[in-house]
Amino acid sequence: xxxxxxxxxxxxxxxxxxxxxxxxxxxxxxxxxxxxxxxxxxxxxxxxxxxxxxxxxxxxxxxxxxxxxxxxxxxxxxxxxxxxxxxxxxxxxxxxxxxxxxxxxxxxxxxxxxxxxxxxxxxxxxxxxxxxxxxxxxxxxxxxxxxxxxxxxxxxxxxxxxxxxxxxxxxxxxxxxxxxxxxxxxxxxxxxxxxxxxxxxxxxxxxxxxxxxxxxxxxxxxxxxxxxxxxxxxxxxxxxxxxxxxxxxxxxxxxxxxxxxxxxxxxxxxxxxxxxxxxxxxxxxxxxxxxxxxxxxxxxxxxxxxxxxxxxxxxxxxxxxxxxxxxxxxxxxxxxxxxxxxxxxxxxxxxxxxxxxxxxxxxxxxxxxxxxxxxxxx
Numbered sequence: 190x191x192x193x194x195x196x197x198x199x200x201x202x203x204x205x206x207x208x209x210x211x212x213x214x215x216x217x218x219x220x221x222x223x224x225x226x227x228x229x230x231x232x233x234x235x236x237x238x239x240x241x242x243x244x245x246x247x248x249x250x251x252x253x254x255x256x257x258x259x260x261x262x263x264x265x266x267x268x269x270x271x272x273x274x275x276x277x278x279x280x281x282x283x284x285x286x287x288x289x290x291x292x293x294x295x296x297x298x299x300x301x302x303x304x305x306x307x308x309x310x311x312x313x314x315x316x317x318x319x320x321x322x323x324x325x326x327x328x329x330x331x332x333x334x335x336x337x338x339x340x341x342x343x344x345x346x347x348x349x350x351x352x353x354x355x356x357x358x359x360x361x362x363x364x365x366x367x368x369x370x371x372x373x374x375x376x377x378x379x380x381x382x383x384x385x386x387x388x389x390x391x392x393x394x395x396x397x398x399x400x401x402x403x404x405x406x407x408x409x410x411x412x413x414x415x416x417x418x419x420x421x422x423x424x425x426x427x428x429x430x431x432x433x434x435x436x437x438x439x440x441x442x443x444x445x446x447x448x449x450x451x452x453x454x455x456x457x458x459x460x461x462x463x464x465x466x467x468x469x470x471x472x473x474x475x476x477x478x479x480x481x482x483x484x485x486x487x488x489x490x491x492x493x494x495x496x497x498x499x500x501x502x503x504x505x506x507x508x509x510x511x512x513x514x515x516x517x518x519x520x521x522x523x524x525x526x527x528x529x530x531x532x533x534x535x536x537x538x539x540x541x542x543x544x545x546x547x548x549x550x551x552x553x554x555x556x557x558x559x560x561x562x563x564x565x566x567x
Contacts, residue, residue: 311391407431441473463563466485468554485507487544
């Protein structure tokens with residue numbers, strides 16, 4: 190909704206007088222001054238609060254009760270560009286009388302700190318991020334526990350919030366709330382994220398992901414959820430374990446990604462290759478393994494993957510894993526691109542088709558981390 194205020198151009202149109210014409214009619218009676226109108230038509234009794242209905246504007250509400258638009262804005266911590274919406278409660282006076290007009294020399298709500306709502310925000314999350322209670326933020330904005338906020342809405346932060354300009358508050362997203370219960374993952378704790386998390390009131394997928402240091406998509410995938418899914422207090426979410434790349438792992442992962450890209454492999458193919466190497470060797474070019482298995486993918490010279498020196502070459506080993514026209518063992522071993530319909534297989538199925546492992550189900554646990562690695566390295 191808008192404040193229904195005339196712009197300068199509109200105002201100019203409104204006051205423009207029609208050209209004078211000769212007339213024998215008597216001169217028009219001068220219009221009464223605004224003060225005279227107010228004296229002859231007193232405003233209604235002013236309630237302490239007013240609930241906004243469809244079609245309301247701040248100026249129309251003020252006019253209904255004999256209040257200036259500026260005073261209504263100031264009482265509610267609003268600015269001239271603020272929006273109001275049906276169901277919102279506006280404070281009109283703290284006593285049952287018309288408030289004193291705000292001095293013209295002071296901008297309306299100029300010293301009030303505001304925060305611009307982002308997608309995924311909640312009142313409780315905004316309050317916690319600024320060291321305020323949820324009740325204080327609700328009260329300052331005339332909201333209730335059941336009120337809905339929306340992206341782009343300006344939320345007033347009551348006195349006591351950190352001293353920051355309203356412009357900065359409107360453009361800087363609130364950090365994830367600090368955990369207050371034992372059930373919440375510890376954001377600062379080193380090591381892998383916990384395996385599960387119990388939803389508390391006010392939580393969103395994005396705040397849970399930020400606290401657990403896990404991508405939102407990873408949590409959605411781990412729980413079979415979509416971006417429009419609804420979560421509720423008491424619901425238990427699986428928190429996937431994310432393995433961070435060490436310097437050694439990163440070097441080998443970069444080689445796998447580079448070889449795959451040269452072969453025209455998609456992101457999904459890169460995820461499969463990284464998950465396979467992570468399971469087989471921990472993304473390290475190890476010189477030992479089961480029987481004669483060696484290298485990143487634990488390829489076996491006795492099975493035709495190459496000599497010991499060749500399977501320990503990470504570039505050649507990656508080419509052999511991907512296969513296709515660049516397969517160094519064509520006609521002997523088959524790589525991912527040599528498997529018909531590999532794109533429709535799960536990560537576990539596709540990796541197993543190449544590796545033929547005795548533990549085929551172990552590749553799946555690396556999928557989430559592999560997706561994150563591809564995003565980091567590509």
